Amino acid sequence: MLNNYNSMAQPLWQNGPTPGAFYNFTGGQQQTQKLPKELTTAGPFGTKRSTSSITTGSSVLGIRYDGGVMIAADTLVSYGSLARYQNIDRVFPINNSIILGGGGDFADIQSIKRTIDQKMIEDQCYADGISMKPKALSSWLTRVLYNRRSRMNPLYIDVVVGGIEQDGTPFLANVDLRGRAHEDYVVATGFARHLALPLVRERKPKDRDFTAEEASELIRKCMEVLYYRDTRNMAQYTVGVCNATGTTIDGPCKVSENWSFAATIKGY
DSSP: OHHHHHHHSOOTTTTOOOTTSOOOOTTOOOOOOOOOOOSSOEETTEEOOOOSOSEEEOOEEEEEETTEEEEEEESOEEETTEEEEOSOOOEEEEETTEEEEEEEEHHHHHHHHHHHHHHHHHHHHHOSSOOOOHHHHHHHHHHHHHHHHHTTOOOOEEEEEEEEOTTSOEEEEEEOTTSOEEEOSEEEETTHHHHTHHHHHHTOOSSSOBOHHHHHHHHHHHHHHHHHHOTTOOSEEEEEEEETTEEEEEEEEEOOOOOGGGGGOOOO
16 A cells, blocks of 8 residues: 555656756746747638728828818728728828828728838938928838738728929829829729719819819818718718918818708609
8 A cells, every 4th residue: 555655656856946947836837939920820822811801991082282182081980881980080191291091991001100100200300301292102102002912911001192292283192002003183092983083073174273162162072972872981071181381180071961852762
């Protein structure tokens, strides 16, 4: 019986330290440094990343006029089909000569905005009196977004960049998630490409640019149409304005909605 008990007893220094090492307490395991792993399991063709946006902002509309640019976007960020976040600004001042409007996945918009802000801080640290201009930012965005697209890990964003160049001329451009860019007097993202662009183009004077009043009225009209026709828009929106005096974000503004016509709609 005594022999059986001795065979079951644990050695006195079973978990004792080896010479020159620290004592490893009972129940603890010595931690070894582990390399970070991917959050998703690698499949036969490599790591699978998200192929769709989760929280998204809809249309952004930009109009260039004779003294600057205006960029407007509603304040809704949808969680799938749910109108989840209803007071989110998607038009940002970058510096005194640039404004940015973001559509698409809002987390990716925040990511690129954080990177741009860091570039603005670096510009200030140089203290050379030179600041980034909208055409330079648009060109930089094409390189960043094309690089991410080429690595099959794109930023799911569609942005509008506007502002005033060094010589005082207004600049307005659109850059999408593949790094494609184009410049025009009116640019848009989302459903505004189909609903707002025709409204602006048919009102464009043939021999001159829009005035500030005309551009403001077109912004108001287009945001009203988008609210009625785009299910991912809401009545509240903000407008970024960049001109020779600097950048401002106006709003939130409210669409003057009128649903009296709904009583005449039948057959649904």
